[in-house]
Amino acid sequence: MCNQKYFAVLQVGCGIYGVGKSMDEAIKDAIFYANDVSLHEKLVNPSDATHSELCLVECSEELFKKVIANEVNIKFSVINNSLICLDSELKEVIE
Numbered sequence: 001m002c003n004q005k006y007f008a009v010l011q012v013g014c015g016i017y018g019v020g021k022s023m024d025e026a027i028k029d030a031i032f033y034a035n036d037v038s039l040h041e042k043l044v045n046p047s048d049a050t051h052s053e054l055c056l057v058e059c060s061e062e063l064f065k066k067v068i069a070n071e072v073n074i075k076f077s078v079i080n081n082s083l084i085c086l087d088s089e090l091k092e093v094i095e
Contacts, residue, residue, distance in 0.1 A: 004061070005021070006019060006021060006058065006059045006061055006064040007019065007022065007023050007025070007026035007056060007058055007059060008026055008056070008057055008059040008064070008067070008084050009026050009027060009039075009043070009054055009055070009056055010046075010049075010054070010055055010056075010084060011052060011054050012051055012052060012081075014052060016059075016063075016067055016074070016076070016084070017030035017033050017034055017039070017054065018030030018032070018034075018067075019063075019064045019067045021064075023056055026056060027040050039054065042054050043056055046081040047082075049081060055081070057078070057082055057083060057084055058082065058083050058084070059083065059084040060083070060084070060089055062085070062086050062088075063076055063084055063085055063086050063089075066086070074086070075087040077090050
């Protein structure tokens with residue numbers, strides 16, 4: 001079993017700004033995507049995040065791969081403001 005974790009910078013209610021195999025990598029990806037070098041200063045605790053705020057959360061490997069591949073219209077769900085996964089993975093993640 002792989003213990004690799006994946007992370008995403010999420011704008012709550014809007015979309016994913018960046019992903020990475022580490023927290024720092026996800027933040028760097030989001031900074032590049034948003035062209036905003038101060039983006040890391042705007043991150044809030046996921047449990048406190050409200051609509052349009054940015055937070056750093058864990059994401060599934062499948063979601064990570066789709067974002068890296070620049071796929072569009074990715075259907076995803078946020079679970080307890082701490083994990084993002086594809087809607088198609090939702091059942092297996094909850095069980």
